[in-house]
Amino acid sequence: MRGLVIKNTGSWYHVKTDDGQIIHCKIRGNFRLKGFHSTNPIAVGDYVFIETNQEGTALITKIEDRKNYIIRKSSNLSKQSHILAANVDQCMLFVTVNHPETSTVFIDRFLASTEAYRVPTTLLFNKIDLYDEDELRYIDGLIHLYTTIGYTCIKTSVVTREGIEDLKEKLRGKVTLFSGHSGVGKTTLINEMLPDLDLRVSEISTYHNTGMHTTTYSEMFEIPQSGYIIDTPGIKGFGTFDMEKEEIAHFFPEIFKISKNCRFNNCIHIHEPGCAVLEAVKEHYISESRYHSYLSMMDDDFEEKYRAPF
């Protein structure tokens, strides 16, 4: 029987079969994906084949080829990766500039990853009801920046309902991954759009403005007749996986575009003479915050490759 993995609880995978049943499954013992060092060989969004047994549970025996997947490093020191979801059509990155704060480095790392996997990503500026004038002005600045680069930006709030209809429209008929720091309001917004669900939501206050972890594993929710939302656990940092240093500039569209004018074709845009990117940063054609994120990723990579073994 074929089905879609809609939830992973750690020990069980919940699979929705093509005829609409939800069956709890385990992976067959010797199940391995070649060349993959992942903490979870099967992810939410995967299509799998299962063999049911008498107890009403099943074994996953085979996984269909993935169209794509979103992956991140399990933790900074680990060489292992964690697949957040497979077969997604688009991502919504939830951004709150306060309660909790989302940095531009975090946004840019996420965007670089989704560029690498060629998954279109929208920036969703959430809790828009919560901000003062300065914060709103800052958000408008970010929206201007990211729109200019080519990303769609929307503003949302469950309190005023601003942007909610717009968002529903964007989700229609698609598999959409919701991501962002813990506490940015992913679960609340899913509840708002799918009122029959009633998921657990936690209070931020006691946790130093960082939110509490309510979502531990990715989970997929069906929007009646019109697609799926994948809620992912709130993430702290975004360790990018499998990116070569020379490649990173490819995933910053505006940097990549200008880099064609660099004097040397192996320019990495840090200190080379005749670097068109450095010139563009100086002239403010490329934003300093984006360039700063680029440098931080180059550095990360450096650290990763040259860390002394111990």
Ligand SMILES: Nc1nc2c(ncn2[C@@H]2O[C@H](COP(=O)(O)OP(=O)(O)OP(=O)(O)O)[C@@H](O)[C@H]2O)c(=O)[nH]1
């Ligand atoms: N003012 C305001 N508060 C909101 C809004 N959306 C969510 N919140 C509050 O933000 C807090 C965190 O919301 P959650 O939905 O749990 O956040 P989450 O992103 O799912 O968090 P994790 O599950 O930890 O990843 C809750 O106290 C919500 O009530 C909003 O639009 N405006």
Ligand SMILES: [Zn+2]
């Ligand atoms: Zn250059």
